[in-house]
Amino acid sequence: MAAAFRAVPRERFVPEVAAREGLAAVYRDQALVTRRDARGVPTSSSSQPSLMAAMLEALALEPGQRVLEVGTGTGYHAALLSTLVDGTGQVTSVELDPDLAERARVALAAGEHRVEVVVGDGRLGWASGAPFDRIVVTASGPGLPRPWLDQLRPGGLLELPLWLRGTTQAVVVLRREGDELASVAIIPGGFMGLRGSLDEEVPVVHDQLVASDLTESPPSRPLASLTGPALRHLRPDARRRLLALALGPSRSVRLPVRAPHRALELFVSLAAPEDRMVQCVTDRPARSGVGVVGTDGRSLSVVTQARSSACLATWGGSEAERLAIELVEGWRDAGRPGIGGLRLRVGYGTAPRAWHTSRRGDAVLAFDWLGPPTLPGRGR
């Protein structure tokens, strides 16, 4: 793995960053945005190297394998893939944006990487190159389109940043078992969204409330944004009340237990009742968290990060806060599960029995935790 990173110079794929900020910026462990839409929203980047390394490691690539990448971007990740499958393997990478595809082709050719870059909607996979030993998706979304399963050989691995609930994400690695997929690893991390067309800056997110200030140029980030299934269950006046609440000040509430932020956020995002679950991002102060809303949008409480551990950011009355604390206690009583304990099975058609299930088009996602005997917080 380290040899692959040493063999592929990142600056070849992000020359604008090298020219503007120098090699130190190119080799910092951070995602480098390479394209934005007219409103300043990032639409392409070279992903964070440490996340790429963790994802490549989990793919367990071997020389000779056939790999499909969805989301070519700069081509840097495709170059690493082609180095890892050696001269005998084959990498195909599909990119929605023809300009980006062409730029990646040029950079890949300069490094003599054998990668076929094609233009298309990667949600359809690339049927003429199938079957693949590995499919790796480098843009996030809620779904697992059937073509990815069909184009993967039995026993092959599919790796993708998946929206678990609302837009909370983790990178899941799934093995094809017959017509199902079963997780072999889940890695913390997130990616920009898969787009359905070039006009779409981010995937259409349903169940979202956003307040933006468009007087600034370039436009600022949204002042407040709320996403999640709870919004569908609120009346229009309650939704407006909730958005107004999120624009105001919040208070910090200490948790009854010390908890690592990521593990708790993951648990709460899956355990929160359907009619209560929201994800909230505010600009000033900059906060982001996953949590719950109270009846009629009169309160909001989300798990957020305070230094290394988690706390609650709460707006309005105490109802949402009480439910959030119940969920935190549920996490403690379930044995404090972390991301390593989460299991996911994906079926197409019938719904497997599980702790938490979610239908996404024709795919049904079934989540379970490894080990803990009792899991409260469900069925409310």
Ligand SMILES: C[S@@+](CC[C@H](N)C(=O)[O-])C[C@H]1O[C@@H](n2cnc3c(N)ncnc32)[C@H](O)[C@@H]1O
């Ligand atoms: C985070 S970037 C990819 C990073 C890239 N693998 C790299 O290492 O440079 C996501 C890419 O996915 C592309 N993309 C978004 N929606 C797509 C779709 N439906 N099909 C194919 N590519 C898509 C974007 O244009 C963008 O270039």
